[in-house]
Each structure stands twice: as structure tokens, then as C-alpha cells.
Amino acid sequence: xxxxxxxxxxxxxxxxxxxxxxxxxxxxxxxxxxxxxxxxxxxxxxxxxxxxxxxxxxxxxxxxxxxxxxxxxxxxxxxxxxxxxxxxxxxxxxxxxxxxxxxxxxxxxxxxxxxxxxxxxxxxxxxxxxxxxxxxxxxxxxxxxxxxxxxxxxxxxxxxxxxxxxxxxxxxxxxxxxxxxxxxxxxxxxxxxxxxxxxxxxxxxxxxxxxxxxxxxxxxxxxxxxxxxxxxxxxxxxxxxxxxxxxxxxxxxxxxxxxxxxxxxxxxxxxxxxxxxxxxxxxxxxxxxxxxxxxxxxxxxxxxxxx
Amino acid sequence: xxxxxxxxxxxxxxxxxxxxxxxxxxxxxxxxxxxxxxxxxxxxxxxxxxxxxxxxxxxxxxxxxxxxxxxxxxxxxxxxxxxxxxxxxxxxxxxxxxxxxxxxxxxxxxxxxxxxxxxxxxxxxxxxxxxxxxxxxxxxxxxxxxxxxxxxxxxxxxxxxxxxxxxxxxxxxxxxxxxxxxxxxxxxxxxxxxxxxxxxxxxxxxxxxxxxxxxxxxxxxxxxxxxxxxxxxxxxxxxxxxxxxxxxxxxxxxxxxxxxxxxxxxxxxxxxxxxxxxxxxxxxxxxxxxxxxxxxxxxxxxxxxxx
Numbered sequence: 001x002x003x004x005x006x007x008x009x010x011x012x013x014x015x016x017x018x019x020x021x022x023x024x025x026x027x028x029x030x031x032x033x034x035x036x037x038x039x040x041x042x043x044x045x046x047x048x049x050x051x052x053x054x055x056x057x058x059x060x061x062x063x064x065x066x067x068x069x070x071x072x073x074x075x076x077x078x079x080x081x082x083x084x085x086x087x088x089x090x091x092x093x094x095x096x097x098x099x100x101x102x103x104x105x106x107x108x109x110x111x112x113x114x115x116x117x118x119x120x121x122x123x124x125x126x127x128x129x130x131x132x133x134x135x136x137x138x139x140x141x142x143x144x145x146x147x148x149x150x151x152x153x154x155x156x157x158x159x160x161x162x163x164x165x166x167x168x169x170x171x172x173x174x175x176x177x178x179x180x181x182x183x184x185x186x187x188x189x190x191x192x193x194x195x196x197x198x199x200x201x202x203x204x205x206x207x208x209x210x211x212x213x214x215x216x217x218x219x220x221x222x223x224x225x226x227x228x229x230x231x232x233x234x235x236x237x238x239x240x241x242x243x244x245x246x247x248x249x250x251x252x253x254x255x256x257x258x259x260x261x262x263x264x265x266x267x268x269x270x271x272x273x274x275x276x277x278x279x280x281x282x283x284x285x286x287x288x289x290x291x292x293x294x295x296x297x298x299x300x301x302x303x304x305x306x307x
Numbered sequence: 308x309x310x311x312x313x314x315x316x317x318x319x320x321x322x323x324x325x326x327x328x329x330x331x332x333x334x335x336x337x338x339x340x341x342x343x344x345x346x347x348x349x350x351x352x353x354x355x356x357x358x359x360x361x362x363x364x365x366x367x368x369x370x371x372x373x374x375x376x377x378x379x380x381x382x383x384x385x386x387x388x389x390x391x392x393x394x395x396x397x398x399x400x401x402x403x404x405x406x407x408x409x410x411x412x413x414x415x416x417x418x419x420x421x422x423x424x425x426x427x428x429x430x431x432x433x434x435x436x437x438x439x440x441x442x443x444x445x446x447x448x449x450x451x452x453x454x455x456x457x458x459x460x461x462x463x464x465x466x467x468x469x470x471x472x473x474x475x476x477x478x479x480x481x482x483x484x485x486x487x488x489x490x491x492x493x494x495x496x497x498x499x500x501x502x503x504x505x506x507x508x509x510x511x512x513x514x515x516x517x518x519x520x521x522x523x524x525x526x527x528x529x530x531x532x533x534x535x536x537x538x539x540x541x542x543x544x545x546x547x548x549x550x551x552x553x554x555x556x557x558x559x560x561x562x563x564x565x566x567x568x569x570x571x572x573x574x575x576x577x578x579x580x581x582x583x584x585x586x587x588x589x590x591x592x593x594x595x596x597x598x599x600x601x602x603x604x605x606x607x608x609x610x611x612x613x614x
Binding site: 020150151160188189190192194198207212221 | 324325326327328329457458459460465467469495496497498499500501502504505506507508509510511512513514515516519525528529534
């Protein structure tokens with residue numbers, strides 16, 4: 001195999017009570033990438049469409065992720081990478097993760113799969129390190145594995161794939177504003193009350209249970225975050241009103257995707273998700289803020305190969 | 308039915324990363340109770356063997372739990388309660404919870420089951436309030452429901468029963484020392500670092516997953532507690548050494564039961580549990596501290612009716 005065309009999905013990290021550990025993968029929001037072997041023993045980002053991003057492979061998240069993989073594989077094979085970016089940078093739905101995860105997935109495949117999907121996570125994390133200074137796994141893991149990913153621990157890195165109840169739908173509202181990483185980090189308290197931490201882990205434990213038992217109502221009752229959301233939501237225009245609208249219209253839960261500005265409504269069933277999407281759209285329409293809306297199933301496969 | 312004889316099991320609360328939310332139920336450690344209707348419209352603790360405990364029903368955990376149940380049931384039926392205490396008070400394996408849970412279970416049955424097992428939890432919690440000043444549910448819930456109980460939240464009270472992998476065994480070592488509630492509370496920090504809280508909820512989420520998938524190795528890797536154990540373990544003689552012995556001999560995990568002084572080793576299979584029990588016994592034998600040892604399956608049923 002000389003080249004591979006793939007779909008690299010968007011992802012939602014920091015899922016409510018699962019801050020820093022739980023993410024999920026989207027079905028119909030993502031980039032397309034073409035990765036092709038070259039004879040130059042080097043990684044070249046040959047084309048990026050849809051967005052202005054660095055073409056130097058040392059400064060591109062896909063480039064550094066592939067370099068990390070090749071180093072561990074002790075391979076001198078070169079690759080050309082084309083990226084058609086459809087996920088906006090800074091959206092909070094894993095734009096950099098899609099590129100990093102997509103690139104290592106394709107390169108691994110073209111090399112004859114020396115690594116498992118789980119082993120690819122640590123290479124893709126190097127892209128995240130370049131993008132944000134923090135080699136986090138909660139976007140690249142669901143992009144690679146699909147479904148819901150639990151980052152149990154970093155030392156050692158251990159990631160679990162959790163089940164995805166089939167009727168789940170994600171409505172994503174992306175207000176086209178910029179939240180500076182500096183600001184989204186600054187608002188987080190580095191100490192929390194034990195009482196709130198217990199509330200958070202009780203909810204996360206129940207959420208994990210609900211994924212196994214497909215108990216949608218319990219999932220909804222568990223999608224709570226009293227530790228991060230109260231502070232980060234301040235940076236998102238009309239967050240409280242959006243949340244109220246989603247919940248009043250039957251969404252299971254509502255929260256911040258990643259570190260924002262995108263927000264998500266998790267819904268049971270297509271019909272409810274369509275309704276919630278319409279209500280959010282109607283509310284935001286006259287707010288003088290440009291926005292995008294997505295409605296997606298949970299993508300249980302992760303990165304997909306395109307014919 | 309005029310009377311009921313029951314087995315009221317011991318329980319392990321504060322299971323490592325599940326501090327305050329996760330407990331499990333033991334199979335062969337517990338009290339026996341006999342509850343009989345009387346014609347006096349009052350609750351009488353007619354006999355307690357095995358331990359010195361208050362006979363006044365207002366000062367006895369079983370008495371106040373039954374009173375809470377009868378009040379909500381609007382019943383004036385009276386009951387005589389006999390308790391043969393085999394679980395030592397202050398052991399950290401749910402002595403008061405067994406009496407409270409056992410009493411409300413039997414009374415509910417004798418009244419024709421006006422309440423579900425889940426609904427009985429809140430009445431039994433009144434016994435815990437009397438015993439410790441804190442109406443916690445993480446012992447009474449597993450005593451009533453059996454298996455592993457997750458206390459998702461208190462307002463509203465929501466408790467889930469989680470699956471119990473069949474090969475699990477609990478080895479309990481109870482050093483016969485007294486830890487004052489005041490001391491076990493005083494050592495807990497009321498604020499924790501966000502980083503440690505995230506580590507804790509990542510492990511708890513993985514632990515819940517392991518119960519569903521019967522992944523014993525993952526369960527072992529998840530039984531970690533960096534928030535409470537480092538402080539409370541100081542109150543338990545030779546804790547670090549006991550833990551090292553258990554883990555070196557193949558236990559999945561080791562931690563404090565409740566607020567101590569009992570400690571538990573969770574093991575896979577009878578053979579490993581027997582080995583770990585022997586090693587712990589051998590180590591403690593010359594330490595000039597009296598102790599008891601138990602080895603138990605997980606009791607998936609909770610309270611049992613005796614013929």
C-alpha cells in the first residue's frame with residue numbers, strides 16, 4: 001500500500017464530570033487526509049486546505065506525531081501528508097487531535113501496522129504537546145479508538161474504550177469566538193473542595209455504569225460538573241441560557257466541549273437531537289455571534305479509511 | 308408472618324478511589340437478628356448478645372432506623388428486636404450499618420414489603436446518623452442491596468448496584484485497636500489538588516468499568532487512593548508493610564476499610580486469598596496487637612433470611 005485516504009474525526013473531551021479523562025468521538029464532523037509514501041526519507045506537509053496552518057513538519061501537529069512514531073519504529077520511510085481541514089482550529093472539538101491521530105493512523109497502516117491503535121495514542125499526544133503545550137490524550141484517544149475513551153492514567157499511559165449506547169446523539173454549537181488558552185486555564189482552580197470532588201467522582205462512576213447498561217436517564221443525571229463548568233462557562237456567551245434551553249427540550253445533558261468555546265448537548269435519539277439543535281439555533285440566531293451547529297452520532301470506529 | 312430471623316452482613320465502605328461512594332458486602336461476616344411483631348405499639352430492643360450496646364430504642368441504631376421506617380409507613384405496629392452482634396463495634400466493617408439495615412429489612416418484610424430495598428436505604432441511614440453523626444449510605448447500601456454499591460448522590464439519594472466479578476475475595480484484617488472518629492476525621496484535608504482529584508476519578512471510572520468487564524487486572528490497577536489513604540493509614544499500625552506484603556503476594560489491591568482500623572486485601576480466587584491471609588497473619592502474629600482475620604466472597608444478595 002502506497003497511500004491512504006482517511007476521515008479524521010472531531011472529538012469531545014472533558015465530558016462534564018469526566019474532566020481530563022473522558023472523551024467521545026463524532027461521526028460526521030472531521031477532516032480528510034491523504035498520506036502517501038515518498039522516497040525522500042522526510043515528512044512533508046504537502047498541502048493544507050480549509051485553514052492556514054504551518055507547512056513545516058516540525059511545526060505541524062501531524063508532522064511531529066509522525067516523527068515520534070517513526071523514531072520508535074526506527075523507520076526512515078518518508079511520507080507526504082495532505083490535510084483538508086474541516087474542523088476549525090480553536091473550536092474545542094479536537095482539531096489538532098484529528099490531524100495528529102489521523103496522520104499516525106495512516107502512517108502505521110502504510111508501514112504494515114507495527115503498532116496497535118492503543119499504542120498510537122502516545123505518538124498522537126506529541127501533536128497535542130505542540131498544539132497546546134500539554135500532551136493530553138482525551139481527544140486523540142477517542143479519535144483513534146472511537147466511542148467513549150477513558151484516560152485512566154498517564155504514568156503509565158492507560159486508556160480504556162467504553163461502550164456507546166446506540167441512540168446517543170451529540171449536538172455541537174460552536175460560537176465563532178476565540179477563547180485564549182491562557183484564559184481557559186487561568187479560570188480553573190488548582191485546588192477543589194473534597195466535597196465537590198466526591199460529587200464529581202460519584203457522577204463519573206455512575207456515568208460509566210450508564211454506558212454499560214445503556215441507561216440513558218442515568219447518563220443524563222450523571223452529566224454534571226461542579227468543578228470546571230462554573231468557571232469556564234463564563235467565557236462562553238449565553239452558556240446558562242443555552243444549557244437551560246437544551247435541558248428544557250429534553251437533552252440528557254449539556255456542557256462545554258474541551259475547553260470551549262464549543263458546547264454540546266447530549267441527546268437520546270435523532271428526533272430529540274433535531275429538536276434541541278433547532279432550539280439552540282433559534283436562540284443564537286439574533287445574538288450577533290457567528291456560529292456553526294453539528295448533529296452527530298457517536299462514532300464507534302474512530303478514524304475511517306476512505307475508498 | 309410474625310417473626311423473621313436474618314443474617315445482617317458486614318460491609319467495606321470507602322473502597323480506595325471510591326471514597327465516600329463505593330462499598331461492597333461480605334458473605335460470611337455478619338450479625339444475626341431476630342425481629343418479631345409485638346402488641347405494644349413500641350420498638351423494643353429485647354436482647355443484645357456479643358457486645359455492650361444501648362437497649363433503649365432511641366439510643367440504638369436498629370431502633371431509630373425502624374422508627375424512621377414506621378413513621379413514613381404511618382404504622383403503629385410494634386416490634387421486638389434481638390441482636391447477636393458478631394461484628395465488633397468500631398471495626399470499620401459496618402457494625403452499626405448491619406444492625407440498621409438488618410432491622411429495616413426485617414420490619415419491612417413483616418409489614419408486607421411497603422418499601423423496595425432501595426427505599427430502605429434512607430431509613431437505615433438514620434441509624435448511621437445516630438452512630439457517627441453522619442447519615443452516610445456507603446455501608447447500609449451494600450448491606451441491603453448486596454454486591455458493590457455506588458452512592459451516586461445524596462440530594463436526591465441515588466444508589467446503584469454494580470456487578471460483582473465472581474472470583475473476587477476479600478481478606479479483612481482487623482487490628483483490635485480503637486481509632487477515635489474525631490481522629491480519623493481530623494486527618495482528612497477538606498481541600499484537595501485538582502490533579503489528585505482527577506487521578507482519583509480516573510481510577511474510579513476504570514474500577515467501575517472493570518466490574519462490568521470482569522477485568523481483575525484492571526480492577527487491581529484501579530484500586531488506588533492518593534487522597535485519603537496517605538493520611539488515614541498513619542493511624543493503622545504497620546499499614547505500609549501490610550500493603551506491601553499483600554501486593555507482593557498477588558493481591559489485586561489493598562486499602563483501608565471504612566475509616567479503619569480494618570484493612571482489606573482484594574484478591575482473585577480462593578487460593579490467592581488464602582495465601583494473602585496467611586502472609587498477613589504471619590506478619591502480625593508477633594506485633595503485640597490482637598487482631599481478627601476474615602476471608603469472604605462478595606455477598607451479592609445482601610441481608611439473608613435464615614430458616
